[in-house]
Amino acid sequence: MAAVTPSPDVSPVSAATTNGQFPRDSFCLNLSTLPDAGNFVLKSTLKSPHLLESPNGFYSGNGLLNGSFKKRPRNMSQSSGTDREMSSDTTHAPNGAAPTSNGEPRSNNKKRPSTDTIDYPRRRATIACEICRSRKSRCDGSRPKCRLCTELNAECIYREPGIKLDAGDKLILEHLNRIEGLLQSNLGGLGLATHSPAASNSTSEELLARSTGNMAALGLIPQMNGLGTWNNSSSNISTMPKTHTTPALHLLKMPMIRELVSRPYDPQVLLQLEMNREPLRLGTSLGLDLSNTGAYVQAFFERVNVWYACVNPYTWTTYYQTALSHGFRDGPESCIVLLVLALGHAGSEGSISQQPPDKDPPGLAYFSAAWALLPSLMTRNSLLSAQCQILAAAYLFYLVRPLEAWNVMTSASMKLQLLLGAPGRLPPHEKELSERVYWNTLMFESDLLAELDLPHSGIAPLEETVGLPGGFEDVGAESLGRDELWYFLAEIALRRLLNRVSHLIYAKTNPITSIAQLDPLVAELDFQLTQWYEGLPMPIQFPHGRVPLQNTVQTVLRLRYFACRTIIFRPYILLVLQDENLALDPNVQDNCRKCLEACIRQLEHITAHHAGHLPYLWQGALSIVSQTLLVMGATMSPSLSALLPPPHQMDIIIDDVILEIERYARLAPSLQLSAEIIREAEQRRQDWLRRAGLKV
Numbered sequence: 001m002a003a004v005t006p007s008p009d010v011s012p013v014s015a016a017t018t019n020g021q022f023p024r025d026s027f028c029l030n031l032s033t034l035p036d037a038g039n040f041v042l043k044s045t046l047k048s049p050h051l052l053e054s055p056n057g058f059y060s061g062n063g064l065l066n067g068s069f070k071k072r073p074r075n076m077s078q079s080s081g082t083d084r085e086m087s088s089d090t091t092h093a094p095n096g097a098a099p100t101s102n103g104e105p106r107s108n109n110k111k112r113p114s115t116d117t118i119d120y121p122r123r124r125a126t127i128a129c130e131i132c133r134s135r136k137s138r139c140d141g142s143r144p145k146c147r148l149c150t151e152l153n154a155e156c157i158y159r160e161p162g163i164k165l166d167a168g169d170k171l172i173l174e175h176l177n178r179i180e181g182l183l184q185s186n187l188g189g190l191g192l193a194t195h196s197p198a199a200s201n202s203t204s205e206e207l208l209a210r211s212t213g214n215m216a217a218l219g220l221i222p223q224m225n226g227l228g229t230w231n232n233s234s235s236n237i238s239t240m241p242k243t244h245t246t247p248a249l250h251l252l253k254m255p256m257i258r259e260l261v262s263r264p265y266d267p268q269v270l271l272q273l274e275m276n277r278e279p280l281r282l283g284t285s286l287g288l289d290l291s292n293t294g295a296y297v298q299a300f301f302e303r304v305n306v307w308y309a310c311v312n313p314y315t316w317t318t319y320y321q322t323a324l325s326h327g328f329r330d331g332p333e334s335c336i337v338l339l340v341l342a343l344g345h346a347g348s349e350g351s352i353s354q355q356p357p358d359k360d361p362p363g364l365a366y367f368s369a370a371w372a373l374l375p376s377l378m379t380r381n382s383l384l385s386a387q388c389q390i391l392a393a394a395y396l397f398y399l400v401r402p403l404e405a406w407n408v409m410t411s412a413s414m415k416l417q418l419l420l421g422a423p424g425r426l427p428p429h430e431k432e433l434s435e436r437v438y439w440n441t442l443m444f445e446s447d448l449l450a451e452l453d454l455p456h457s458g459i460a461p462l463e464e465t466v467g468l469p470g471g472f473e474d475v476g477a478e479s480l481g482r483d484e485l486w487y488f489l490a491e492i493a494l495r496r497l498l499n500r501v502s503h504l505i506y507a508k509t510n511p512i513t514s515i516a517q518l519d520p521l522v523a524e525l526d527f528q529l530t531q532w533y534e535g536l537p538m539p540i541q542f543p544h545g546r547v548p549l550q551n552t553v554q555t556v557l558r559l560r561y562f563a564c565r566t567i568i569f570r571p572y573i574l575l576v577l578q579d580e581n582l583a584l585d586p587n588v589q590d591n592c593r594k595c596l597e598a599c600i601r602q603l604e605h606i607t608a609h610h611a612g613h614l615p616y617l618w619q620g621a622l623s624i625v626s627q628t629l630l631v632m633g634a635t636m637s638p639s640l641s642a643l644l645p646p647p648h649q650m651d652i653i654i655d656d657v658i659l660e661i662e663r664y665a666r667l668a669p670s671l672q673l674s675a676e677i678i679r680e681a682e683q684r685r686q687d688w689l690r691r692a693g694l695k696v
Contacts, residue, residue: 131157134523136586157520172468172490172493236463245506247450249266251626252629259684260685261677265677270451280396288365289365296348302482303347303348304344305481306487309483314473314479320333334370342370345363346362351610351613351617361398370388389411397617398614398615402668410445417462432469436488439469446498447619490557497564501525501564501568515585515588526594546601552611563627566595572591573630576637580637603627617667621664624657629677647694
């Protein structure tokens with residue numbers, strides 16, 4: 001069988017297996033559908049909050065680029081990692097200008113640093129196949145199968161040059177880098193460091209055309225008409241599978257970990273506990289204090305909207321005035337304003353786990369008033385009513401009410417499917433908001449489906465036509481907040497990758513049966529995670545090292561990164577717990593080390609998770625429980641325990657995690673049970689270590 005040569009748009013493993021083992025999706029967005037760039041005027045009042053200022057000196061104190069900055073705006077075609085190279089047939093024009101259709105460079109009067117013309121060197125592709133590469137063994141390069149793959153009876157795949165992320169993630173990262181590139185290259189005198197990604201709306205039609213042309217030339221946007229589409233793929237592997245074994249309680253079925261619990265737990269028990277939970281009771285006598293609205297609105301735009309990006313700072317004043325004229329008693333504007341106040345109050349108070357249990361949660365009075373308005377909006381088929389539901393779901397996640405959030409979110413999903421199901425149902429000025437509400441809905445659902453066996457709402461297929469956010473239109477009104485997109489776009493890409501991991505490794509319909517089958521999948525997914533990280537703009541690209549971060553967005557992204565890395569490499573830990581002899585394989589041992597290191601990085605400073613408690617407390621807590629059970633099992637394995645910190649350090653880390661999860665226990669019955677499970681597991685682990693003579 002001849003070796004498969006992938007196109008420049010896909011990575012080699014996926015290209016080699018698309019027609020066999022698993023399909024590859026490809027999402028395409030025509031950037032010409034973004035709002036007319038000529039209608040936008042960048043306002044100096046749009047400044048990124050302190051949490052997006054780079055802590056590593058990327059920006060100087062006056063908001064201009066440091067003189068030490070030498071890196072050109074990155075794009076996915078110029079990643080410098082191993083086995084990636086620039087497309088050899090890309091035409092380069094002076095000063096980074098894109099060529100026109102006749103091959104002549106576009107004129108560009110803006111001077112760029114000389115470093116802009118430096119290209120990354122081409123890398124010579126090795127001849128090692130994926131199996132030999134992952135096992136770090138010498139490959140003889142025989143075609144169609146090398147000697148090792150012949151002995152293992154494994155599929156022999158050779159990596160070829162031109163590796164890229166799948167098109168959906170490439171476009172998201174290109175969108176992020178286009179934002180950064182436009183700021184760096186064209187807005188230098190406007191205080192670059194403090195401007196928000198709202199400036200992603202190009203300052204001229206030429207810039208928009210140039211960006212689109214460059215991506216098309218690199219194969220990121222096929223020549224096509226319309227909003228975009230998936231390629232002819234039989235399934236979308238960037239959405240959560242119907243059935244999978246990703247949730248935390250599935251680990252309780254694994255050898256060694258199974259010894260840590262006194263009775264078997266059905267993975268459905270967490271869902272059942274949430275279904276049997278007492279309903280949320282909102283008293284009608286809650287007073288509505290509007291004396292602190294200014295502070296809560298400011299807190300919302302500085303600390304909350306960065307996670308959801310679904311409230312327009314330019315139209316906020318109009319919404320507030322409309323709500324005020326209605327006495328906050330009627331209409332979607334009133335509901336949106338009340339929910340913004342609820343989330344702003346919550347965001348100003350920090351983690352709900354730190355709030356006194358005998359007092360109402362911050363923002364509950366505003367949420368109660370908004371909740372009273374929701375029934376009349378649930379039956380309205382308008383985008384504003386869907387926006388209300390998404391903001392309500394966000395506050396319910398803050399209250400650690402996952403099933404209530406799911407019910408509200410699925411109603412919004414149905415509304416969006418109706419509104420976005422055919423062209424022309426939404427006016428053009430609502431396009432940007434519809435994209436943001438859509439992606440929030442999809443990410444909410446994916447987070448819930450990762451832990452609970454819930455019905456899918458049907459929102460996922462709309463990815464075929466929904467674009468990526470590009471910035472709210474400046475309508476000339478004073479902006480009371482900032483329009484943040486950096487985190488939002490990065491999280492979309494990471495969530496799609498997490499879904500892909502569940503599809504390719506944990507789906508029950510496609511079980512992994514051998515290490516030879518697992519190796520190329522893990523190598524591919526880890527490669528895509530690395531590309532995601534390298535594609536992040538500098539203000540949110542977190543350092544890998546064990547350094548404290550004052551930047552909330554970087555802190556959350558780093559925790560999400562290590563959670564994704566853990567789930568990618570987790571199968572190797574489970575295999576060694578089943579058969580200790582597998583750890584003799586250097587490749588298996590190395591992958592186990594990567595998994596355990598990622599686990600420890602999430603657990604060693606457990607209070608860092610407070611940075612993401614507004615959007616992720618429930619999801620994050622279950623992820624912590626999962627990683628804790630995994631490292632507990634690893635401490636009982638001779639080969640795996642050698643890859644962990646010393647036993648006394650592990651005891652401290654685990655004890656700190658248990659205490660932290662127990663602080664969350666009062667917030668939800670599913671977290672109460674999770675806290676009980678890991679507390680019992682630690683007691684039984686200590687008993688096991690003493691019986692085994694590994695502890696005095």
